[in-house]
Amino acid sequence: MHAFTSVVHSLFLCNYAFSSPLLDSVRTQRNGAATYTTYLKTGQHPYMGLLPPWSSKLKIENEDSFKRSLQNGVNLFLGAGFSVKARGMLDGKLKSMPVGDMLRKELLHHFGRDPESKLPLAQLCQIISKTQRAALNDFFRSRFAVVEFDSEYMNLERVKINSIFTTNIDDLAFKIFAAGTQYYINDISLRGPSIVGASAIDYIALHGSITHSPTEVLDFSPVEMASAFERDKDKWFGYLGRIQKTPTLYWGYSMSDAGVLQALARETTNGRDRAPAWVTLREEDEEAIEYYSSLGFQIIVADTAELLKYIGQLRIEKSAGAPKRLITKRFQEYFPPDLNKVPVRSLTEFYLGAEPSWYDVYLGDLHKTKHFGIAENSINGGKNCLLIGAAVTGKSTLLKLLANSVPPPTQALVIDDITPEKATLLVKDIDKEGVKVIAFIDNAADAWEAISILATSPNIQIVAAERDYIFDSVSHRFPRRGFQIFSVSGLNPLDAQAVTDKIPAGVQRQTRPLKHDPLRGELDPTFFEVLDSCIAGHLLADRFMEALHELKNQAPEKHDLLLLVCYLYSCRVPTSVDVASAFLGDRVSDVTEVYQLLTSMNTLLGVYEGSLADSEQAFFVPRSRSVSEAVMRRVNPSDLRSLLTKFHADVSPTKIPRYDIFRRSAYDANLMQRAFANWEEGLQFYERCFSRDSSASFKQQGAIYLSRKKQFELAFSWIDEAKGIAGPRSASVRNTYAVILFNANYDKVETAPDVMATLDESMTILQKCYSDDLRKVYHAKVFSDQAVKYAEKFPHLPTAIEYLDQAVTWLNTELTARQGDRSINNLLRDLKTARRAITQRS
Known part of the structure; x- marks a missing residue:
């Protein structure tokens, strides 16, 4: 049937x-x-x-x-x-409309049937209709005529x-x-x-x-x-x-x-x-x-x-009709595009790792997870909200799906990049015409100043997204009274299955359950983990790596350009033709030829259509930021070293779009650790770049790099300089100082017991950072990580238990505002495991 x-x-x-x-x-x-x-x-x-x-x-x-x-x-x-x-008439009396078994009993009585009959309602009606159809209809028309309600x-x-x-x-x-x-x-x-x-x-x-x-x-x-x-x-x-x-x-x-x-x-x-x-x-x-x-x-x-x-009792908002909108004159780039203007592409690209396009959102039938319903509920309640999660957990997709669900006359604006100055102008236009706007902003950490300005307007509601570990460092910029924070990393079993079912048949492998990782505990899988277990063939990051390998010998200029574009996009900025031309200037002097090289890699790169694209420059980006980051993690260290050395020697910061955003990740210690295995070469690189960036955060990254290379004396020198630049109130720099102090002495305790006090000093510094600074999660996570290491080495000390318990208390407090946060739950699991190990020993 x-x-x-x-x-x-x-x-x-x-x-x-x-x-x-x-x-x-x-x-x-x-x-x-x-x-x-x-x-x-x-x-x-x-x-x-x-x-x-x-x-x-x-x-x-x-x-x-x-x-x-x-x-x-x-x-x-x-x-x-x-x-x-509601009430109608039955046998001359006013009776409520029948429900449940009431109607069946009324029919038995009205038609003189056995009151103890067990016939279900459907079968009873069927039997009566075969012999007394008209009488049955008359009964229904009388019984179900509402007299009062x-x-x-x-x-x-x-x-x-x-x-x-x-x-x-x-x-x-x-x-x-x-x-x-x-x-x-x-x-x-x-x-x-x-x-x-x-x-x-x-x-x-x-x-x-x-x-x-x-x-x-x-x-x-x-x-x-x-x-x-x-x-x-x-x-x-x-x-x-x-x-x-x-x-x-x-x-x-x-x-x-x-x-x-x-x-x-x-x-x-x-x-x-x-x-x-x-x-x-x-x-x-x-x-x-x-x-x-x-x-x-x-x-x-x-x-x-x-x-x-x-x-x-509901408060009903009266619609004043669609107002004339001034913002279309200067901010059209923030408007979701019309369907007839959206480039067509295969949905397979999305499931292979490309960032979501508007074509995917409009016609791709993407699954709306439980996170969509929760975020939409917050939006409908008129609240500002922040969506945080790990890489490749669907945050950007969720933003576009939510933006596409905004009903008129409210205007959805989708913002990839906005400066404080531009935000000020946008607020003026919005407030002048009184239009209601919901601003969907990706990369919230980069736009926190602009978001603060937008939030001053009574006509603007904000929905932003950011990676959880990046958000930790700027969480104090988003007061909890002004923003609801939702962790969107994990997919529950229903959503995981629904996402799997949506994967196109051409790339979906035969049944393959998610790999069980005992270290993950009960955490729900991420969007990436679901795809990784279900996709047959190569994900987009694999295709990039294959392309780099082929281009290195066949077309070295394209190889270097592709690597350059990935580096810049991993630092959250697109690549302009000017930057690419400066990078290849000693080999390709013609700007037109550089442009042609970039456009010839259209299966790997796309034209950037964000808010910077309204200039005369052409900008290029890879298919997704997560792909760029994967390339940075997997590329040959010697190629990475050549890229970084040449780029920071030949390309002026004045040519890099949104350099203020770029510089936050450009000198990241994790990246430099891969590129410069020899610490002396790495130190030389940082020293050369200091003339470009003399900020405390730059010195901080250099100190972290040197610490990881076990050059603790130099690391302390760099972090002291960072403290001098930042001033005494920089909790972030003090946090790094505490980490370096801890790592420098952690392995020395067995041979030099007198350095034990330095570990406690490090923990005390972090405790003060937590109490003094608004970035509670940031400091609590670092303290928790060190508490676990401390307990593993010194399980017999009472302070080990004290640090573990303190860390658990802090993380549970933060978890109330960030329910479902995977990183916090991971740390809580580690803390409880360490606590249990100590208890079992005793």
Whole structure:
């Protein structure tokens, strides 16, 4: 049987299967007619301003996203539990709409059948319809005619409803909106879909409705429903398309309807990510929550009365229409491009390691992970947020997906690079016209000054991303009261499987489970780890390395240019033709020829289209920053040494775009350690470059390099000079001093016990750095790493336990603001392991 046929069958079975009792929240004492009269005369909901306090059980997953969906447009998919606050007639008495087993018992009584019958509702209706079809229809039309309903239903006027799907046959929705002033019901079975307009709500009664012609048979037979589907498949798939495109609230269903919702979840996904969906639960049932979450539903714990009251208290923003935007004149480069202007490329490139393109975002059907929902919820709540994670964890992809989900009239700006000066100008334009803007900013550490300026505008909301270890050094620039911080490194099992399923068949290897790494513990895999385990063939970084190997002998100028572009991009700047020409000046003097060399490597390099691209210069970048960094880690050390020596001798800093960003990584000790195995050559390199960069951070990197080469005396000399340049308040330099002090003496304790005090001195310096400086995570991580080393060498000392416990306390404190942070969790694991080892020895 076709999967959707099973949905159709289930839609009958779920009708009035919701087994909630009548709700015990505050009820109106007015009858239905009085309620209508009050609303029509005053134009106000009877309960507005008089609503009771909330029940403590009401919970909404990703609440701000839910609020935003209610305002921007939502489908309602209604079951019997939705109608429990409405009443109709039964045997001359006013009764609530039947739910659960109530309808079955009413049918048994009305048709004089055995009250102890165990026949399910579906089978009972089937039997009665074969002999008393007209009487059954008359019963339904009488029983489900709403006579009165509680006034809280009028709160639905405050919600933008695109469509109503329902398995109910009552006329409650018609009565609600007939009493209102904002919307009208457009029964799609009678009128067809509405022409675009904000006032119409398309109504889709899957089981028919008592409002339809009396001659229409309300036949709930699963066979009849399946036949209807086979007769008009296009109609049913059109219905599913609405659920795929628009957020949907499933309201009034219970776990007994789980089969229906599972089938709908499967059909509406159909190989693509569907729009967000929420399902209501009357009680906080852990198993139900786990089940519906596995289907991709977000959870609302609330009964119908609570949810209606909740909607009544929502603050609704009034849209003033799309304003004229001055920012298009000077900041067009920040606008997401139109689809017809986006270069087409194979989606395979993305899964092989290329940075996400707008083509991937618009048409690539990329999976939206749980991190997307959490970040979107923060955005919809009007908060600034920061997305942090390791390399190749999908941060840039997440930013673009989020930017693409921003509804008008709010304007999304996607910013790769912005200076403080440019930010000041941008704020002036935005505030002058009053447009609401969400700025999506990658590489937050590079743009912290600009972000501080943007954050002063009441019209700008900020969503930024940064690597976790880089963010540690600038975290104090982003006050916690102003930013929500989310770690997006790990993929839960559902997301990992979904990402795997999206990998194109041509590059997806046969089943290969993720490698189990016992050192990772319970940490979720990253996006890169998932791809690495599932991709057949070479990732993009491998292709770069192969290209470098071939070009070295065949076209040495291209080899050097490719390596140059990777170096600059690993330092977060693109390569201009001017820089490339200066680098090759002694071999290729013609600028045009240099440009041609760069463009000829178009399978490896691309034209940079960021905010620097509005100049007359042409800029080039590799396919991704992670590829550039991989090349820097894997290239032959002698080639790396030649590149660095030549570049820093021949290329003026005045030609390097955003040199302020470049210099932060250009002299990194990790990179120099690979390039200069001989410490004397490395020292000479740093000394030559000091004339270019005389900053404390440059001296700091030189000190770290010398320390790693075991040249501790020279390292102390360099770090002392850094302290002199930075001044006494530089906690970062003092941190490095403490690390060098610790490493210099760590291996000397066995032969010179008197140096033991220097290790404690180092730990004390780090403790003071933590207490004095705002970069808490940065100092806590270094202290934790040294605490583990200290405990391994001196497990018998009481201070070992003290340092471990102090480190655990600090990291747990930081983890409250950065839940799921992989690096913190890794360190906590190491600390606990060291603590356990000491305990076992004693």
